[in-house]
Amino acid sequence: MSNKKGQDYRYKICSAMPKKAQEEMIGFVLIVILVAIILLVLVGFSLRTEQREEVESYEVESFIQAMLQQTSDCKDNQGYLSIDKLIFGCANSESCLDGRGECLVLSDNLRGIVQESWRTENRPIAGYELKILNGEESLIPEMKEGNQTKNYKSSLSEFDRGGNQIQISFRAYY
Amino acid sequence: MKTKKAQVKTQQMAFMLLAITLFLVLAGLFVLMFRFAGIKEVATALEEKNALLLVTKIANSPEFSCGEVYGTGNINCVDGDKVMAVKKNIKDYEGFWGKGVSNIEIRKIYPREETIICELGNYPDCNTIRIISGEIEGISTENFVSLCRKESEEGETIDKCEIAKIMVSYEEIR
Numbered sequence: 001m002s003n004k005k006g007q008d009y010r011y012k013i014c015s016a017m018p019k020k021a022q023e024e025m026i027g028f029v030l031i032v033i034l035v036a037i038i039l040l041v042l043v044g045f046s047l048r049t050e051q052r053e054e055v056e057s058y059e060v061e062s063f064i065q066a067m068l069q070q071t072s073d074c075k076d077n078q079g080y081l082s083i084d085k086l087i088f089g090c091a092n093s094e095s096c097l098d099g100r101g102e103c104l105v106l107s108d109n110l111r112g113i114v115q116e117s118w119r120t121e122n123r124p125i126a127g128y129e130l131k132i133l134n135g136e137e138s139l140i141p142e143m144k145e146g147n148q149t150k151n152y153k154s155s156l157s158e159f160d161r162g163g164n165q166i167q168i169s170f171r172a173y174y
Numbered sequence: 175m176k177t178k179k180a181q182v183k184t185q186q187m188a189f190m191l192l193a194i195t196l197f198l199v200l201a202g203l204f205v206l207m208f209r210f211a212g213i214k215e216v217a218t219a220l221e222e223k224n225a226l227l228l229v230t231k232i233a234n235s236p237e238f239s240c241g242e243v244y245g246t247g248n249i250n251c252v253d254g255d256k257v258m259a260v261k262k263n264i265k266d267y268e269g270f271w272g273k274g275v276s277n278i279e280i281r282k283i284y285p286r287e288e289t290i291i292c293e294l295g296n297y298p299d300c301n302t303i304r305i306i307s308g309e310i311e312g313i314s315t316e317n318f319v320s321l322c323r324k325e326s327e328e329g330e331t332i333d334k335c336e337i338a339k340i341m342v343s344y345e346e347i348r
Contacts, residue, residue: 025186032193039200043207058226062250062318069248069320069335070284079332113337116284117318 057153060170064157067113068168074098074105083109091134091164107140118172120146127173135165149173225315229342232271232278233319244322244333252280252340254323258297261305276308277343280321282336298323312345 068084074096075081081089081102086109089102096105110130118128127146132139154171232238233252237260240251257280260267271278281289282301292300321338324331 021186025189028190029193032197035197036200039204043204058223058230059317062226062230063337065248065250066318066320066337069244069251069322070337071334079330080334082335113284116286117337 057155057172060153060155060172061157063117064155064168064170067110067117068157070109070113072105072109074100074102083113087132087139087159087166087168088161088164090139091166092162103140110140111143114143115145124174125172129169129171129173131167131169133167133169139166147173225313226317228344229315229317229340232275232342233317233340235271237267237270240320240322243324244335248320250318251320251322251335252338254280254298254303254321257303257305258292258294261292261303262294264305271306272344274312274345275306275342276312276345277314277341278305279303279307279341280305280319280338281341282321282338283318284337298325308343312343314341314343316341 068082068087070083071080072083072086073080074086074089076089076094076097081096083106086102086106090106094102096102110132114128114130118125120127125146126149127144129148130143152171152173154169157168159166159168230250233250238252238257240248240253243253244251280303287301289302290296290300292298292303316339319338319340320335322333322335325334326332
């Protein structure tokens with residue numbers, strides 16, 4: 001008996017509200033939900049791309065410049081070679097006067113410089129990555145240490161000498 | 175019947191207001207996100223740039239810079255011999271780098287050695303030059319430089335450059 005009463009009550013309400021108004025309401029709700037979803041997707045997408053944004057760093061740029069000027073213990077006929085000269089010597093497969101390959105000396109020196117300059121223990125620096133490319137090929141094995149986080153500072157230096165296109169890139173992860 | 179219709183209308187209006195508010199809030203958030211996106215990165219970069227500019231200005235000042243002495247005019251290259259001469263006559267340079275600068279120090283990074291403060295008696299067999307050795311207060315900033323000097327080997331004069339960090343402490347002027 002009470003069930004029938006309820007059905008009557010619902011019928012009365014439904015008949016009181018025109019069908020057109022109901023359709024309008026549903027349409028509006030659908031539009032709002034659709035726009036909200038689109039906005040949320042856009043917000044999520046832009047936040048994700050923002051995190052991966054690369055920050056150019058003057059500190060890293062200065063590091064590369066200072067690193068290139070470091071004098072190594074590799075000597076040729078003109079004297080001791082700087083890292084800058086060692087890179088091009090390595091690209092041309094040259095050797096020091098004492099017989100060591102310039103690529104080997106370059107790797108050893110760079111490893112030491114990077115390890116001492118960007119120490120990862122008890123520091124805000126989480127890790128680093130150094131790449132030296134000659135054209136498309138890697139001149140020396142890539143140097144990596146620590147964790148690769150989403151926040152990093154980086155710099156890229158390019159040199160063109162004697163047909164060799166050298167690209168030095170360094171990233172410091174925080 | 176009229177009361178029921180009015181109730182439905184009120185409900186409809188309330189729902190619409192809720193939906194419009196939600197939409198406006200989402201749209202506002204979206205606009206705010208676009209306006210303030212990257213503002214933190216910009217602020218950090220500006221702060222870093224200002225601090226590094228001061229350090230770079232000091233490193234490239236005629237009293238410190240290598241100039242053309244070590245081949246090409248390298249930037250961020252500090253002449254160790256010049257720095258020692260300045261250190262010797264530091265009283266003449268009081269307030270030269272600005273009243274706020276309380277400490278200037280150049281420390282060799284590679285190869286890693288125990289800290290030996292440079293004095294006229296032990297130079298160049300040392301690794302830290304304290305130009306102004308006041309209290310480290312206010313803002314401290316550092317940047318990579320190349321510390322170069324002339325050395326004599328087997329009767330020949332050679333150029334030797336090592337990677338170092340120049341550290342400057344200064345009080346913020348408001």
